[in-house]
Amino acid sequence: MFRYFENLIDPFVAYEQVDTPPTRLWPFMLGYSQPFKRVFVLAALMSVIVAAVEVGLIFYMGRVVDLLGGSPAEFWQAHGTELIVVAALILFIRPILQLVDVFLLNNTILPNFGTLIRWRAHKHVLRQSVGWFENDFAGRIANRVVQTPPAAGEVVFQVFDAISFSIAYMIGAAILLMAADPRLLLPLLIWLVLYGALVRWTVKRVGPASQAASDARSTVTGRIVDSYTNIPSIKMFAHGTQELDYAREAISETRRTFQIEMRIFTIMDGTLVALNGLLIVGVVGWAILLWAQGSASVGVVAAATALTLRLNAMTGWIMWALTSFFRELGIVAEGMQTIAQPIDLLDASDAGPLQLGDGQIEIRDLSHHYGRKTGGLDHVNLTIEPGEKIGLIGRSGAGKSTLVKLLLRFYDVEQGAILIDDQDIAKVTQDSLRSHIGMVQQDSALLHRSVRANILYGRPDATEEQMIAAAKQAEAHEFILDLQDPEGRTGYDAHVGERGVKLSGGQRQRVTLARVILKDAPILLLDEATSALDSEVEASIQETLYGMMQGKTVIAIAHRLSTIAQMDRILVMDGGRIVEQGSHSDLLAHGGLYAQFWARQSGGFLNPEAAA
Numbered sequence: 001m002f003r004y005f006e007n008l009i010d011p012f013v014a015y016e017q018v019d020t021p022p023t024r025l026w027p028f029m030l031g032y033s034q035p036f037k038r039v040f041v042l043a044a045l046m047s048v049i050v051a052a053v054e055v056g057l058i059f060y061m062g063r064v065v066d067l068l069g070g071s072p073a074e075f076w077q078a079h080g081t082e083l084i085v086v087a088a089l090i091l092f093i094r095p096i097l098q099l100v101d102v103f104l105l106n107n108t109i110l111p112n113f114g115t116l117i118r119w120r121a122h123k124h125v126l127r128q129s130v131g132w133f134e135n136d137f138a139g140r141i142a143n144r145v146v147q148t149p150p151a152a153g154e155v156v157f158q159v160f161d162a163i164s165f166s167i168a169y170m171i172g173a174a175i176l177l178m179a180a181d182p183r184l185l186l187p188l189l190i191w192l193v194l195y196g197a198l199v200r201w202t203v204k205r206v207g208p209a210s211q212a213a214s215d216a217r218s219t220v221t222g223r224i225v226d227s228y229t230n231i232p233s234i235k236m237f238a239h240g241t242q243e244l245d246y247a248r249e250a251i252s253e254t255r256r257t258f259q260i261e262m263r264i265f266t267i268m269d270g271t272l273v274a275l276n277g278l279l280i281v282g283v284v285g286w287a288i289l290l291w292a293q294g295s296a297s298v299g300v301v302a303a304a305t306a307l308t309l310r311l312n313a314m315t316g317w318i319m320w321a322l323t324s325f326f327r328e329l330g331i332v333a334e335g336m337q338t339i340a341q342p343i344d345l346l347d348a349s350d351a352g353p354l355q356l357g358d359g360q361i362e363i364r365d366l367s368h369h370y371g372r373k374t375g376g377l378d379h380v381n382l383t384i385e386p387g388e389k390i391g392l393i394g395r396s397g398a399g400k401s402t403l404v405k406l407l408l409r410f411y412d413v414e415q416g417a418i419l420i421d422d423q424d425i426a427k428v429t430q431d432s433l434r435s436h437i438g439m440v441q442q443d444s445a446l447l448h449r450s451v452r453a454n455i456l457y458g459r460p461d462a463t464e465e466q467m468i469a470a471a472k473q474a475e476a477h478e479f480i481l482d483l484q485d486p487e488g489r490t491g492y493d494a495h496v497g498e499r500g501v502k503l504s505g506g507q508r509q510r511v512t513l514a515r516v517i518l519k520d521a522p523i524l525l526l527d528e529a530t531s532a533l534d535s536e537v538e539a540s541i542q543e544t545l546y547g548m549m550q551g552k553t554v555i556a557i558a559h560r561l562s563t564i565a566q567m568d569r570i571l572v573m574d575g576g577r578i579v580e581q582g583s584h585s586d587l588l589a590h591g592g593l594y595a596q597f598w599a600r601q602s603g604g605f606l607n608p609e610a611a612a
Helices: 002-006 027-067 070-125 130-134 138-180 181-228 231-237 240-292 298-339 400-407 430-435 451-456 464-473 477-481 505-519 534-550 586-592 593-599
Strands: 361-368 377-384 389-394 415-421 437-440 523-527 553-557 569-574 577-582
Touching: 002 070, 002 586, 027 070, 027 138, 027 298, 070 138, 070 298, 130 389, 130 464, 138 181, 138 298, 181 240, 231 240, 240 298, 298 553, 361 400, 377 400, 377 577, 389 400, 400 523, 400 553, 437 505, 451 464, 451 505, 464 477, 464 505, 477 505, 505 534, 569 586, 569 593, 577 586, 577 593, 586 593
Parallel strands: 389 553, 389 569, 437 523, 523 553
Antiparallel strands: 361 377, 361 415, 569 577
8 A cells, every 4th residue: 555655656757857947936846746736636635525524523523412402212213323324434434535645645745756856956956067066065055955855845745734624624614604603604704814814924924034044054054064075174274163163153143044933933823822712712602602592502502612622723733834834935945046047058959979080179269268357268279189199287277277177068168169070069968078088187086985886987887807907007906905994895895985085195096097097088188197196106107197098189287297298299378378389399499488397397397386
């Protein structure tokens, strides 16, 4: 039975992805609700039926009170069969109806609705560009992706568990009182108007207050995750107190926003108690007055009393359900600031896969300033022949990394074009472009998974033998065999920690090299690929690098002489432009900026900053 209801909806069902999700709350929620339409209709119907049964039960109890006026023998003879039928309905049919209602809410809607939103939200966020992620805390992004789905699930739950039930219940209560005596409807209507005013006052304030509190919690998460991610720097600079102050500021703001939220609930509770007192006195008192005048039976008084006491108990729950509904809507609205943002870097509508031939790279009049007027690249023109090895040097901010990022299409170029084998990279799919490019970065961060998973990231379908061969070529196999993590996993199964923190810089770099070796892409980008290696290891890795470069088009950002001098051509960048290019010997003979870098070299490194 559980499995039947749990599998009524597949949260991973195929759907049409949109690049620009709705930015308004209800269209956003409606988009995620499409697979649940039939279930939602059935849940609403069951909620109304359950409410009608509850009201009908109170009405029947009033009837029983009226029927008890005669002798027990006469009562049982006249109404015994009726009582047995009603008892059977209460014992068997009523639980089945409520059980179906609960199954739909607890086992079909709640687990699957949150799962569907979490899956689709994560899928949408993963499609965002590198630049998009650089503009926010990873912790805050993750927090919004994690907290929005349960909030949205709670919104849907309250719609069917409380809101539709309570509306149906109050309509049934009004019909019951009107059927007994229309005059009993008057105090209920007065109470409903006042109750509606209280709901409106509460809802108007709790939504914004909840969104502010949710945003404050996301900020706390972002700051705390930022601290934990950079814990080595915090310890190294002894800035624990500073980090606590940084977090305390956000935690204090969270406390302040939560206090405002709770003040609203306190006012609501106090007012609700007074209103419920008015409801009980008004309805029950009037019923007694009608009974005293002979206009109502004892059963009517009993039914009215039971109904108002039930409403008294329900109103607090209804109010909390409504405030919870709008509070969770506030959380959803806050989460939408992340998961409803449009994709800022898209494939062209007619984009096809990159058809790689020889691997020629052509850069035409390329300018990119990240939306500013300065920095980045300025009118760069360059052709890299198939299989050519290019060294790229320059001062910090000269545009080296920007050129590499644009080649990977982490950003769309602002002016000009980049072509690979005469194909504009803006007109091919991003995945196909990057599948043909291997890159080793200076910051050799790894995934918090096993060594095996990290190496196989380069080519998931590689065999164990191919993976180990790549590790051996990267001089990583021996140290990998000696690894053991706190869970007791060893060798290639050992986990490396967040960003590979459990490995040394040199070990991380060698695992990264193994991953790129396994990928075996025809275009190779090296961004200080040996910067984390000591001299002895670097000497052995150089052989690996040169082996990796054979038959590939290579762009290498490097300061080590051993890497630069072996390049077919060296490009010197300054101020976003290529100011010199040629072989190592040609540039030395030219006596320009490269010669200045060379003359001021230190410890086997070119020192571009010293030439400033």
